[in-house]
Amino acid sequence: MRDIKSVCVYCGSSSRVRQSYKDAAVELGLILAREGIRLVYGGGQVGIMGIIADTVLQNGGEVTGIIPHFLNESEIGKADVTELIAVDSMHVRKQIMAEKSDGFIVLPGGFGTLDEFFEILTWRQLKLHDKPIVIADIDGYWAPLVGAIDHIVDEGFAHQRNRDLFKVIPSVAEILPTLQDEPMGDTSIQTART
Incomplete structure (x- = not known):
C-alpha cells in the first residue's frame, strides 16, 4: 500500500461546465482535507481548479499552487x-x-488537462517515475479518451502494459483507495527532468 501525502490534480479552469464536474471537485477537496493529503495543482482560482483549492482550504487542508508568471496575470493565481x-x-x-506529488488525479478538463495527463503518463512509461495515475471518469466524461487509448493499444502503437500504467474509476470515492492500492514499482526511478 502506498503512503499518499500529496496528490497532483489535473483539471479544467472553466466554470461553464456541468454541475456534476463541480460537485466532483468539491467531493475530492473534502476527502483530501479530511485525510490530510496536500493538494498540488495549477495555482488558478477559476473553474474546477479554483473549486477544489477553495474546498481543501475551507476545510483545513493544505494547497500548493504552481503557476507560470504569464498565467498568473490572466488566471490570477490563487493568493490564499x-x-x-x-x-x-x-x-x-x-x-x-510532479516532484511534489505522490500520485496524480485527472478530473474533467480541456486541452491543458490532456497535455498534463499525457506527459505524466509518458514519463511513467519511460520509467522516469512510478507514481500512480487515476482518471476520474465523472459521468463518462473521459470515456472517449479511454476508447482512443484502447484503440492505440489494439492497433499496436502501445503495449497493453502501458495501458495498465493508469486506472480509470467512475467516482470520486474510489480515487484515494485506488491510488493507495497501486502496487509499488521500481523505487529507484527518479522524477523526470526537462
Missing part, C-alpha cells in the same frame, strides 16, 4: 493557498507538480 510557486514556464510548472 498554503504555498504559491510562480515559475517561468509550463515545463517547469509540470516538473514541480
Whole structure:
C-alpha cells in the first residue's frame, strides 16, 4: 500500500461546465482535507481548479499552487493557498507538480488537462517515475479518451502494459483507495527532468 501525502490534480479552469464536474471537485477537496493529503495543482482560482483549492482550504487542508508568471496575470493565481510557486514556464510548472506529488488525479478538463495527463503518463512509461495515475471518469466524461487509448493499444502503437500504467474509476470515492492500492514499482526511478 502506498503512503499518499500529496496528490497532483489535473483539471479544467472553466466554470461553464456541468454541475456534476463541480460537485466532483468539491467531493475530492473534502476527502483530501479530511485525510490530510496536500493538494498540488495549477495555482488558478477559476473553474474546477479554483473549486477544489477553495474546498481543501475551507476545510483545513493544505494547497500548493504552481503557476507560470504569464498565467498568473490572466488566471490570477490563487493568493490564499498554503504555498504559491510562480515559475517561468509550463515545463517547469509540470516538473514541480510532479516532484511534489505522490500520485496524480485527472478530473474533467480541456486541452491543458490532456497535455498534463499525457506527459505524466509518458514519463511513467519511460520509467522516469512510478507514481500512480487515476482518471476520474465523472459521468463518462473521459470515456472517449479511454476508447482512443484502447484503440492505440489494439492497433499496436502501445503495449497493453502501458495501458495498465493508469486506472480509470467512475467516482470520486474510489480515487484515494485506488491510488493507495497501486502496487509499488521500481523505487529507484527518479522524477523526470526537462
